[in-house]
Amino acid sequence: MPNEIVAHGAGVRECSYAEAIREALAQAMEADGRVFLFGEDVGVYGGAFGVSGDLFHRFGPERVIDTPISELGLAGAAVGAAITGMRPVLEIQFSDFITLAMEQVVNQAAKIHFMFGGKASVPLVIRLPGGSGTGAAAQHSQSLEAWFAHVPGLKVVQPSTPHDAKGLLLAAIDDPNPVLIFEHKLLYKTKGPVPVEPYRVPIGKAAVRREGTDITVVATSIMALRAEAAAQRLAAEGISAEVIDLRTLRPIDFPTVAESVRKTHRLLTVYEGVKTMGIGAEVSAMIAESEVFDFLDAPIARLGGAEVPLPYNPALEKAAVPQEDDIVAAVRRLVREGEA
Amino acid sequence: MAVEVILPKVDMDMETGAVHAWKVREGDAVRAGDVLFEISTNKAAMEVEAPASGIVRGIAAEEGATLPVGTIVAWICAPDEQPPARAEPAEVRAHVAAGGSPAPAKPAAPAGAISREPSALRATPLARRLATSLGIDLRQVPGSGPRGRIVSDDVDRHAGEMQSTVASAGARNGAVIAADARVIEAGRPRVRRVPLTAVQRIAAQRLVESVRTAPHFAVSAHIEMQALIDLRARLAPRIEEQTGIRPSLTVLLARIAGHLLPRHERINGSMEGESVCLHGDVNIGIAVDRDGELMVPVLKRAGERSLAELTAELARLRKEIEDRAIRPADLTGGTFTISNLGMYGVDSFSAIINPPESAILAVGRTVATPVGRDGQIVLVPRATFTLSCDHRLVDGVLAARFMRDLREAIEHPEVLI
C-alpha cells in the first residue's frame, strides 16, 4: 500500500471533512470486503453528524450496520471481528461515550497482540467525534484523546483537515493495530482540497503547517487551525511562528517537534483537552528531557482546556478552551517577554 | 521577602553604569521612593529610589565601579531579614592574576566582584549553552528577560561587547581570572584550576580547528641573514628618526613576505568551504603573546607600505594589545602569518596554521654558523625558516618555490626596499 500523500493535480477538489471521511469509508469498503462500518444510527439515519450519509444505501445493511446503544458491546464486537479476519470501523456517536467501552478498548483491543505473544492482531478502527463548541455541554463535548494516547498497543490520530481526515482514515483501516480517530465536531463542515483517489497519510507523522523562526506552536485537531490563523496575525507584528499539527498522538512524531524547537528555541503547545496531564505536558516533557532542552530560550508553555467540565453557556464554553486570541497572546508573551 | 535593588538602565543603549555615590548606608531604614544612590552614565547622573520600604542590607557596589545594567547592588529587607547570600568578595584573590602582578588589596571593583550567586542565576538553557561555548561567565551578563532572566540575546550582546571592549576592561579581565580561579581543596594545594580567558578559548578553538581540518606539512630552509642585518642597520636610524622605533627583523620579514606573496597566491590564499579564496591584498599577521594569550594582529597590505609605516603600525598594534585596546578589525583579515621565536633562542620550529590561512612562516634565531664557501669554512649568520602549509591548497613544489624566493629576497633584500 502506498504510504505517501499522493498529489493528484487535476484529481483534487474541495470537499468537507465529513465528505472526506465518507469517501474514505466508501473507497475502503469498495476495495476490501472485510471492511464494514457499524455503530449507533450510522445506517438509515446517516450518522448523528451525517458522516456515513448514504453509505447504508450504497453498501447495504450487511456493511453499514445500525446497532443498539451498547458501546461496550460494540467495542468488543469490533475486537472479535478484527481478530477473526474482518476490518471493522466502529463509530462511537460522541467520543464521550467511549468511556462506556473503556474495558474493551484498553484491556482487550490494546493488549491482545502483545498478550498473545504476537499471535493475533486487532485491526480495528474507532471513529470518535469529539470536542466542544456545539453547546452540547459536559457529557458530549470532551476531548479525551490523551487518555488513549497513554495506552501502549493503541494508535491515536486527530485529523484537522479534510485531506488528513481521509488519508488518516484509510491509513488506519490498513493498519494491523487498533486505531482511534478523534474527529472534531466543529470540523465536519470545514472544506479543503482532497484528492479523489484513495491515499494514505502516514500515522505517526506530524505536519509542519507553517514555517517560522521565533517559536514552535505544536497543536492538535482544531487547535492546529487556530494556531495557523494566530500565526498569520502574529506575522503582521513581526513574530514568525512555526505551526506543527501533531496529527498523531501515539506514536508521537517527536523528531519533527524537536527539530523545530531546536530552530526556534521556544515552544507553545495548544490542545483542547484539559490542560493538566495532557498532550502539552507530554510534548513539553519530551523536549525538556531531550538534547533540545539546551536550545530553549524561554519557558515551555501550554494552552489547554480549562480545569472544568465543559459548560453549556456559549461564552463560558468558548472561555473553556483555547481560542485564536489566546494563542496570539500566549505567543506574544513567550516571544516578547519570555514569560509562559 | 527581600526586594532587590538593581543598577537600572536609565539611558538608551546603556549596558553598564556605576554607582556614583551612595545616599544610604548599610542598615539604614528607607521608605519606598527614598533616594538610595546616584548613578552615573556617560551622559548624566541620576538618582535611584528605593523600590520598597525596609532596611538597606547587602550593599554590593563600590562607588565608581562599572557594573552591567541589572546588577543587584543592594537589598531592601524586613527588619529581621538577611539578604540572600551572594558571592563572597574573598573569592577575589590578589595573586592569581596571570603575570603575577599584584592586584589592589581591596576587592577588585569590576563586575566580576559583584557576581550573582550561581544558584540564583536565572538563564535560559540556550543562554547557558551559549555562554559555555563562548567561555562567558553568566554572572557577568545582565539579563533582559522576566525578573532578570538571561536569554541568548543577552549573551550574544555581551560577547560582542567583550570583543570590542577588551582593552578598556584591562584590569577587569585580570580580575575575572582572579574571581574564577579556584584553588582546589586543601590536601592538593599544588593544583590550581584557572579557566581559559576568552582570548585563550578562541585561540584554542581555532588551533584545534586548524589541526583537524588542515593537513599540515612543513618545509625548512637555512637562510643567510647577513644582507638583511646590514640592511636593517642601514635603515634603522632613518626609521627611528621618523617613528621613534627601531625596525625589527620581524617587520623586515613582513615587508618581504608582503612583496613575495602576490606571486604566490595560493600561499596567500585561504580555504573556504570547497573553494580556494585568492586574496588581492597581502595582510601579514604577526603572532604576539600577551601573558599566555596568543594574539595575531594584522599588518594590512604589508607589501605596499614602507618599512617605517609598518614599524609604526606594528608598534601601535603591540601597544594596543598590551593595553587591551586592540580592535577586532586589527585582529582579523590576515592572509599569512609570521611567528618569530628567534628572540627566545629557538633554533627552528614548525607552527600551526592560523585558519583559514594556508601557510605560516616560523622564524628561528639567527646564529653564526660555519659553512663551506669557496673551499673555506666561514662563519655566517644564518636562521632557519620553516613554512607550514595546508596541503589542500599548497603542495610541496609551491612551498619550495616560495622558500626559494624567500631565500633570494632575504639574501638580496635591497631590491625590495
Next chain:
Amino acid sequence: MDQLDGKRDAIAMTTELQIRTGANQRPELAALDDDVLRAALLKMHLIRRFEETAEDSYARGLVHGTMHLSIGQEASAVGAVLALEPKDYILSTHRGHGHCIAKGADPGRMLAEFFGKETGYCRGRGGSMHIADVEGGNLGANGIVGGGLPIAVGVGMSLRAQKRDSVCMVFFGDGATNEGAFHEALNMASIWRLPIVFLCENNKYGMSMDVGRAMAVANVADRAAAYAIPGVSVDGNDLPAVAAAARAAVERARAGDGPSLVECKTYRIRGHSKSDRNLYRTRQEIEEWRDRDPIRRLEDELLRHDRLSREELRVIAERAEQQITAAVEFAGTSPDPRVDELTRDVYAD
C-alpha cells in the same frame, strides 16, 4: 488406518448393541461413542493433572503469578467443547485451563506459558490468565470478568460476514452475568441471530460472592428469556449432560437460528485464586461437592454400563500422567524470553 477404522466400527457396533439391548443408559451417554468418551476422559484427566501440577509448581515457586484452578469443573469444559469442531472458536475466562485443553491445546506449551517461557503459547507475555491458541480456535482466556462476551458478538459478525459455518462458544462464569457486557452481548447476538453459544459455568461463587446473593433469579439460564433465546441449565459435573446441552446449542447456532444460553452448574473445589482462604464457604460444602467429582462420576458410569473397562480407565489416566510429565520436562527446559525484546509485539507490523 484400516485397523483403526475396523476397531472404530467394532466400537460403534458395540454401542448400537448396548443401546438395542437396552443397557439402561441415559440417552446423553448413549449418544457418545466409546472413542469420544475415551478422548473426553483423557482430557478431563489432563486438565486435572495439569492443574495439580501447576499448583505444585506454584508451591515450589516455579510459577510467577497467581492462577485460577478449575479442579472440579472438568466436565463442563470438556463436555461443552465436545460439541465443537476444530473450525469452531472458543473464548475463555480467567479460569480457562480446562477450555484450552479441551479445545486441543498442548499442555507442554501451556505449562511453558505458566513458567513464563518463550515457548509458551504467548511467549511468556500472557501467563495463565491470557493463554490463547489462536490457530487451535481458542481466542484467548481473559483477565476481565465478562471480557469475552462482547468479543463473541464480533466473532459471530465476522463468521456471518465471511459466510463461514463455524460457531463461537464463549465461556463465562456466573459473576459475568451481572456485568453490563452480558446484557449487551446477548441482546446483540439475539437480534442479529449470530452463531454463538453462551456457555455459563456457574460455579456458585464470584470470588466470595455466593451466586444466590448476587442475583435474584434462581438460574442464569432464566435470563435467556430477556433475549428471546433458549436457556438451559444442566448439571455441570455430568459430562454427558453438558455435552448434550452444548450439542443442541451448537446445532442451533450452526443452522443459523441464533444463539443459546447454556448454564452448567458446577463447583470449584479450589479457592478463587491462590490467595483464597475459603472464608465464605464451609468445609462441609466443599466435601459434598468432592463427592460429585465429575471424573469419578463419569468413570463410575462407564464401568457401570460396561462402556470402558477398569484397565482402559487405568491406561487413560496413565497416558494423562505421561503427557503431563513430558509437559513439565518441556516447560522446565524451555528458554526464558529475552529482556531486550521487552517491547516487541506491542504493535503488529
